[in-house]
Amino acid sequence: MPLPISPLAPARFPDLPPIAGVRVAGAACGLKRNGSHDLFLAALDPGTAAAGVLTRSLCSSAPVDWCRHALARGRARAVVVNSGNANAFTGKAGDTTVERTIAGAAELFDCAAEEVYIASTGVIGVPVPPDHIAGKLPALSKSLAAGSWPDAAAAIMTTDTFPKGATRTCTIDGVRVTLNGIAKGSGMIAPDMATMLSFIFTDAAIAAPALQKLMSAATDRSFNAITVDGDTSTSDTALIFATGRAGHEPIADHRDRRLGGFRKVLEDLLVDLAQQIVRDGEGARKFVSITVTGAASARAARRIGLTIGNSPLVKTAIAGEDANWGRIVMAVGKAGEKADRDKLSIAIGGVTITENGQIVPGYDETPVAAHMKGQDIDIQVDLGIGRGRATVWTCDLTHGYIDINADYRS
Amino acid sequence: MPLPISPLAPARFPDLPPIAGVRVAGAACGLKRNGSHDLFLAALDPGTAAAGVLTRSLCSSAPVDWCRHALARGRARAVVVNSGNANAFTGKAGDTTVERTIAGAAELFDCAAEEVYIASTGVIGVPVPPDHIAGKLPALSKSLAAGSWPDAAAAIMTTDTFPKGATRTCTIDGVRVTLNGIAKGSGMIAPDMATMLSFIFTDAAIAAPALQKLMSAATDRSFNAITVDGDTSTSDTALIFATGRAGHEPIADHRDRRLGGFRKVLEDLLVDLAQQIVRDGEGARKFVSITVTGAASARAARRIGLTIGNSPLVKTAIAGEDANWGRIVMAVGKAGEKADRDKLSIAIGGVTITENGQIVPGYDETPVAAHMKGQDIDIQVDLGIGRGRATVWTCDLTHGYIDINADYRS
Numbered sequence: 033m034p035l036p037i038s039p040l041a042p043a044r045f046p047d048l049p050p051i052a053g054v055r056v057a058g059a060a061c062g063l064k065r066n067g068s069h070d071l072f073l074a075a076l077d078p079g080t081a082a083a084g085v086l087t088r089s090l091c092s093s094a095p096v097d098w099c100r101h102a103l104a105r106g107r108a109r110a111v112v113v114n115s116g117n118a119n120a121f122t123g124k125a126g127d128t129t130v131e132r133t134i135a136g137a138a139e140l141f142d143c144a145a146e147e148v149y150i151a152s153t154g155v156i157g158v159p160v161p162p163d164h165i166a167g168k169l170p171a172l173s174k175s176l177a178a179g180s181w182p183d184a185a186a187a188i189m190t191t192d193t194f195p196k197g198a199t200r201t202c203t204i205d206g207v208r209v210t211l212n213g214i215a216k217g218s219g220m221i222a223p224d225m226a227t228m229l230s231f232i233f234t235d236a237a238i239a240a241p242a243l244q245k246l247m248s249a250a251t252d253r254s255f256n257a258i259t260v261d262g263d264t265s266t267s268d269t270a271l272i273f274a275t276g277r278a279g280h281e282p283i284a285d286h287r288d289r290r291l292g293g294f295r296k297v298l299e300d301l302l303v304d305l306a307q308q309i310v311r312d313g314e315g316a317r318k319f320v321s322i323t324v325t326g327a328a329s330a331r332a333a334r335r336i337g338l339t340i341g342n343s344p345l346v347k348t349a350i351a352g353e354d355a356n357w358g359r360i361v362m363a364v365g366k367a368g369e370k371a372d373r374d375k376l377s378i379a380i381g382g383v384t385i386t387e388n389g390q391i392v393p394g395y396d397e398t399p400v401a402a403h404m405k406g407q408d409i410d411i412q413v414d415l416g417i418g419r420g421r422a423t424v425w426t427c428d429l430t431h432g433y434i435d436i437n438a439d440y441r442s
Numbered sequence: 443m444p445l446p447i448s449p450l451a452p453a454r455f456p457d458l459p460p461i462a463g464v465r466v467a468g469a470a471c472g473l474k475r476n477g478s479h480d481l482f483l484a485a486l487d488p489g490t491a492a493a494g495v496l497t498r499s500l501c502s503s504a505p506v507d508w509c510r511h512a513l514a515r516g517r518a519r520a521v522v523v524n525s526g527n528a529n530a531f532t533g534k535a536g537d538t539t540v541e542r543t544i545a546g547a548a549e550l551f552d553c554a555a556e557e558v559y560i561a562s563t564g565v566i567g568v569p570v571p572p573d574h575i576a577g578k579l580p581a582l583s584k585s586l587a588a589g590s591w592p593d594a595a596a597a598i599m600t601t602d603t604f605p606k607g608a609t610r611t612c613t614i615d616g617v618r619v620t621l622n623g624i625a626k627g628s629g630m631i632a633p634d635m636a637t638m639l640s641f642i643f644t645d646a647a648i649a650a651p652a653l654q655k656l657m658s659a660a661t662d663r664s665f666n667a668i669t670v671d672g673d674t675s676t677s678d679t680a681l682i683f684a685t686g687r688a689g690h691e692p693i694a695d696h697r698d699r700r701l702g703g704f705r706k707v708l709e710d711l712l713v714d715l716a717q718q719i720v721r722d723g724e725g726a727r728k729f730v731s732i733t734v735t736g737a738a739s740a741r742a743a744r745r746i747g748l749t750i751g752n753s754p755l756v757k758t759a760i761a762g763e764d765a766n767w768g769r770i771v772m773a774v775g776k777a778g779e780k781a782d783r784d785k786l787s788i789a790i791g792g793v794t795i796t797e798n799g800q801i802v803p804g805y806d807e808t809p810v811a812a813h814m815k816g817q818d819i820d821i822q823v824d825l826g827i828g829r830g831r832a833t834v835w836t837c838d839l840t841h842g843y844i845d846i847n848a849d850y851r852s
Contacts, residue, residue, distance in 0.1 A: 121783065348847035388533060
């Protein structure tokens with residue numbers, strides 16, 4: 033039974049332009065029971081640099097372990113992603129499937145195994161026959177094209193209710209550069225898991241170590257600044273590939289001033305994709321932005337923001353359209369970061385509710401109650417003790433979440 | 443609108459015997475809008491030792507701050523607890539109310555201010571008139587009695603659906619000693635908070651520093667081993683008072699061998715109360731025991747257990763009666779403690795599902811599915827890397843939780 037499209041979904045999938053040196057394809061390979069797209073393949077020109085961020089889970093899946101290994105080299109020629117099966121917790125059988133898939137792609141593209149990246153999402157604990165995915169690659173490679181982004185985005189979905197894509201351009205050294213990204217979020221049907229995958233492609237010429245620095249920094253302010261339910265998948269993967277075909281002089285140092293524009297649009301692109309993931313959170317009816325200022329550090333601000341965004345009490349209050357600032361105080365207190373009750377200030381929808389550790393004199397809840405009835409909720413928390421700031425995004429916790437995660441069963 | 447009594451509630455409130463040196467009373471003082479009991483008073487004989495564990499929230503309430511101050515002395519003559527108003531985030535006004543309440547009780551019982559303990563639970567951010575509670579104490583003190591435990595337990599409830607009490611006896615040096623405890627849990631109605639309060643009374647003669655060691659250790663394996671939604675209140679308080687009236691020789695060292703029985707029944711009493719709190723978790727329909735063995739340390743085992751018990755994905759799967767062991771793997775992975783995917787073993791209802799990082803050959807879900815339909819769910823996780831073990835308790839995450847926390851509004 034397909035889930036209804038999230039009420040927070042964007043109007044349409046954006047037009048993703050071709051990127052020099054990148055061809056993509058998406059098709060069905062039989063891992064999803066309903067026969068829909070479940071295999072994504074990307075072919076990258078020789079010379080493509082790779083970087084990425086992987087789950088911190090200590091029970092990471094075989095594909096994640098492989099990506100960690102391959103990223104040490106920082107070169108890429110192919111990306112193979114399947115949905116429908118996470119190949120997680122499948123023991124030695126899972127390792128074998130990864131090896132065979134990698135070997136198949138390396139043969140197809142005449143490259144080293146370490147130039148192939150792999151990700152899997154879907155059912156866990158069910159082994160995929162070792163040659164199943166590798167056997168589908170030759171046929172799929174025939175449909176590789178510069179413009180198949182909608183197919184690509186669809187092929188990595190699990191229970192996402194809409195495909196997620198974004199594109200940005202900037203200039204490096206006066207040369208126009210393009211970035212395309214696709215992502216999948218945390219839609220789940222038992223026994224699937226909340227896996228976040230994202231793949232970014234650009235024609236910029238940036239050496240892998242510099243690309244890694246840029247990707248890590250941008251991820252901290254995007255994918256690491258969202259939460260749906262606070263759960264961490266064994267398979268979370270965000271990779272970026274830079275073909276270097278745009279034509280500017282290659283850049284080796286992430287501090288190079290010519291990267292100013294790229295740094296900015298990369299973060300903007302990842303924030304766009306991250307927000308789309310939140311907008312497709314299970315059962316989400318409200319999109320919540322939480323800005324924390326005045327914290328001891330940016331890191332402390334983010335941790336406080338995520339503690340608020342992860343609190344079931346805060347999230348259910350938002351679902352109930354209840355301006356329950358007391359639960360925000362509670363969440364600030366439990367975050368474990370420096371806070372002073374008597375300096376804490378909270379605003380919802382731009383209306384200051386508390387200052388100096390108590391409710392503002394003559395507080396009128398009317399405008400705040402009206403704001404809570406909207407689809408976009410803004411929460412601002414000022415700690416009043418430092419200059420650290422961060423914004424995080426989450427959604428409300430609704431009956432829909434329970435429906436999807438408790439009542440549905442595949 | 444009163445909530446229906448939890449389906450996991452015990453059949454009845456236990457008979458709590460008198461404890462030499464302790465008199466208690468419960469009554470209505472007008473803080474709860476519906477006029478039910480909201481003020482608990484305990485009078486303790488001179489010479490009573492006090493110890494306790496308080497919330498780690500960095501936005502702790504004024505009453506918590508006072509208890510922290512008073513516990514440094516370790517002596518007690520009176521306990522004043524109100525429900526209906528948490529006196530949290532009430533700024534200087536909140537501090538004044540605490541001061542006046544303490545002063546009123548100290549005058550009534552002719553004791554030092556630091557011999558009075560106070561706790562408050564209920565609405566936050568709404569100041570209580572400074573003399574409101576103090577003004578009710580003289581009348582309430584007239585009804586102090588050795589047997590008023592049901593009134594006492596009722597007076598500290600917020601949206602708990604049943605009063606929580608337990609009693610145990612043991613011997614110290616051949617002398618019979620009694621412990622009574624009452625608690626309130628995490629029932630909440632906006633804008634209330636998930637506050638846990640518990641008060642333990644005993645006639646044992648144990649010096650305050652030793653009592654503190656015993657209480658801290660027992661709390662770690664009881665109140666700190668339960669979770670309903672992972673949220674931490676600004677007001678969590680668990681206090682123990684020892685009147686010394688049982689008649690045995692006073693004990694000053696927590697390592698004293700004569701305390702063996704007391705240590706055991708104290709933990710048992712706190713586990714009983716802690717489990718009652720879980721059984722009254724908002725919307726709870728299933729009581730879940732999670733035992734983690736083979737971890738690197740007991741601390742690691744508890745953290746892994748609580749990460750499983752806090753996972754919305756695990757809790758919704760249990761609500762859906764789905765033996766979704768993949769989500770347990772996910773939670774183990776995100777706990778941040780040492781784990782080896784290929785040594786992890788998971789059993790539900792005593793049936794081993796995974797071993798050596800994969801599903802056991804010929805796994806038959808039938809008996810596990812039957813277990814999931816029951817009211818008591820047992821999850822066992824073995825990490826296979828050490829000797830650390832812990833048991834934690836939680837409940838499922840149901841539509842009832844959303845109803846109580848989103849849809850109800852006081």
